Amino acid sequence: MATADSTPGEDTQVMKGTSAVAKGVAAIDPDVISAYPITPQTGVVEKLSEIVADGDIDSEFIKVDSEFNAASTCIGASAAGARAFSATSSQGLKLMSEPLFTAAGHRLPIVMAVANRSLSGPLSIWADHTDCFAERDGGMMQFHAEDVQEAIDHVLLSFKVAEQVNLPALSNFDGFILTHVQEPANIPTEAEVSEFLPPRDPAYTLDPSDPATMGAYARPEHWTEARYEVQAALEDARDVWTDAVEEFDDVFGRDYTEYDGMIDTYRADDAETVIVALGSICGTIRGVIDEMRADGELVGLVRPRVHRPFPAEQLRDALSGAHQVAVLTKENSQGFESALASEIKSALYHAEHQPPMKTYILGMAGRDVTSEDIKAIVADAETATDVMDFSESESWPQLREDIISGGI
Amino acid sequence: MSSDPYENLSISTGAVAQPNTSLVNKTGSWRQFRPVIDADACIGCGQCDTYCPDQAAKQVDDQLYGIDLDYCKGCGICAEECPTDAIEMIREDS
Ligand code: SF4
Numbered sequence: 001m002a003t004a005d006s007t008p009g010e011d012t013q014v015m016k017g018t019s020a021v022a023k024g025v026a027a028i029d030p031d032v033i034s035a036y037p038i039t040p041q042t043g044v045v046e047k048l049s050e051i052v053a054d055g056d057i058d059s060e061f062i063k064v065d066s067e068f069n070a071a072s073t074c075i076g077a078s079a080a081g082a083r084a085f086s087a088t089s090s091q092g093l094k095l096m097s098e099p100l101f102t103a104a105g106h107r108l109p110i111v112m113a114v115a116n117r118s119l120s121g122p123l124s125i126w127a128d129h130t131d132c133f134a135e136r137d138g139g140m141m142q143f144h145a146e147d148v149q150e151a152i153d154h155v156l157l158s159f160k161v162a163e164q165v166n167l168p169a170l171s172n173f174d175g176f177i178l179t180h181v182q183e184p185a186n187i188p189t190e191a192e193v194s195e196f197l198p199p200r201d202p203a204y205t206l207d208p209s210d211p212a213t214m215g216a217y218a219r220p221e222h223w224t225e226a227r228y229e230v231q232a233a234l235e236d237a238r239d240v241w242t243d244a245v246e247e248f249d250d251v252f253g254r255d256y257t258e259y260d261g262m263i264d265t266y267r268a269d270d271a272e273t274v275i276v277a278l279g280s281i282c283g284t285i286r287g288v289i290d291e292m293r294a295d296g297e298l299v300g301l302v303r304p305r306v307h308r309p310f311p312a313e314q315l316r317d318a319l320s321g322a323h324q325v326a327v328l329t330k331e332n333s334q335g336f337e338s339a340l341a342s343e344i345k346s347a348l349y350h351a352e353h354q355p356p357m358k359t360y361i362l363g364m365a366g367r368d369v370t371s372e373d374i375k376a377i378v379a380d381a382e383t384a385t386d387v388m389d390f391s392e393s394e395s396w397p398q399l400r401e402d403i404i405s406g407g408i
Numbered sequence: 409m410s411s412d413p414y415e416n417l418s419i420s421t422g423a424v425a426q427p428n429t430s431l432v433n434k435t436g437s438w439r440q441f442r443p444v445i446d447a448d449a450c451i452g453c454g455q456c457d458t459y460c461p462d463q464a465a466k467q468v469d470d471q472l473y474g475i476d477l478d479y480c481k482g483c484g485i486c487a488e489e490c491p492t493d494a495i496e497m498i499r500e501d502s
């Protein structure tokens with residue numbers, strides 16, 4: 001367990017990631033759960049439907065015929081004042097995309113667990129961050145877990161923050177690597193949850209006795225303001241999240257407060273080469289850092305826990321002493337470069353210290369990332385000395401030259 | 409209730425307005441064809457009203473339905489569904 005003190009004890013059980021997230025959601029007992037099964041998320045909704053069917057929680061489990069309708073059902077429920085949860089992955093998230101942008105614009109705090117997976121085509125069911133990055137611009141908050149415990153805890157934190165800023169949240173955890181792993185995890189008790197998460201108190205609900213139009217047709221003289229308000233709410237979400245992680249530590253005893261809860265670091269304070277990465281790959285990276293440190297190499301890790309709102313200020317701070325930055329990422333914006341790398345560069349545009357940065361696109365669609373891969377990347381990144389050298393700024397280190405023709 | 413449903417619009421809570429914003433947004437200007445009902449052929453069955461996705465077909469009296477052109481998009485579904493072929497779609501420019 002890399003990120004939080006989760007001492008195996010009475011409350012700790014070893015279980016599969018999907019079951020653990022489902023049990024965490026069950027402790028929240030949302031009013032409405034609506035989701036559609038999709039690999040590798042399926043275990044989350046299967047387990048939740050079982051828990052609901054057994055009568056262990058009071059949630060209404062609404063069966064639907066597609067992810068579009070799961071998201072739409074959550075929108076209706078949330079608009080009526082319910083606490084609504086869904087879970088999805090990959091193509092399912094794409095099918096939800098249209099209603100999810102609507103949910104953000106309607107300011108509905110729906111929380112979704114997203115088991116990250118590549119998008120077709122070619123068809124792949126394995127993990128990367130292509131799916132959640134495709135939803136980057138819709139006004140949803142996005143969080144990335146490194147391990148199962150964080151996947152559970154981020155769902156709780158998501159509800160806490162979403163309901164204060166009135167925006168939906170995607171609580172991301174890597175498909176298979178975290179959904180199908182068996183890890184010790186602490187499932188929150190209902191008593192802890194009720195202390196941390198008060199009943200939802202929405203400013204407006206659909207109410208036949210006091211009719212209103214929610215998400216009205218906004219004419220050109222309204223729409224800009226609607227988007228501005230979502231932007232402002234995401235800015236506010238930073239402080240709300242910071243307060244939430246502090247309260248979370250008080251209630252649950254797990255400390256995510258480093259860098260205002262926005263980013264997590266490992267041996268980064270005196271690091272000359274800093275790796276930036278999201279999610280489960282950071283477990284492997286920590287091991288590599290320990291090995292390289294034993295050989296006297298000053299390597300460290302910076303891991304954004306929050307991706308939207310973007311932790312620009314905290315990244316500028318955490319990278320202020322870096323001699324080189326290596327961004328390891330499981331996505332790219334086709335036609336330009338990795339979205340994560342672009343965003344970090346953009347954040348550093350306003351920084352006094354602008355370290356040379358190299359981007360490595362790897363681990364796409366479940367390709368294994370080994371310690372050796374990461375060591376080679378660190379060695380390569382250490383050759384970057386000039387921030388103006390764009391020619392070699394991005395590479396695909398795992399690319400198999402033998403199966404590409406280099407064109408059409 | 410205000411006559412202007414946008415009067416107290418709350419953009420910051422997700423564009424919450426008074427009911428009936430759809431009435432003040434007259435969306436019929438997008439139309440390329442308009443339905444014209446032959447009053448002699450109409451039997452007042454209401455199928456046009458049932459199927460119109462914009463609720464633009466309205467009962468005029470027991471025997472006759474009419475089209476509210478402020479909202480009609482000209483999709484032609486009413487003409488397709490009318491059991492007596494009482495509705496003809498004609499080009500807006502004719
Ligand atoms: S043309 Fe379409 S929108 Fe117009 S009245 Fe007929 S069904 Fe309704």
Ligand code: SF4
Nearest residue numbers: 450451453454456490
């Ligand atoms: S469907 Fe045809 S016959 Fe029936 S009410 Fe409408 S216009 Fe008249």
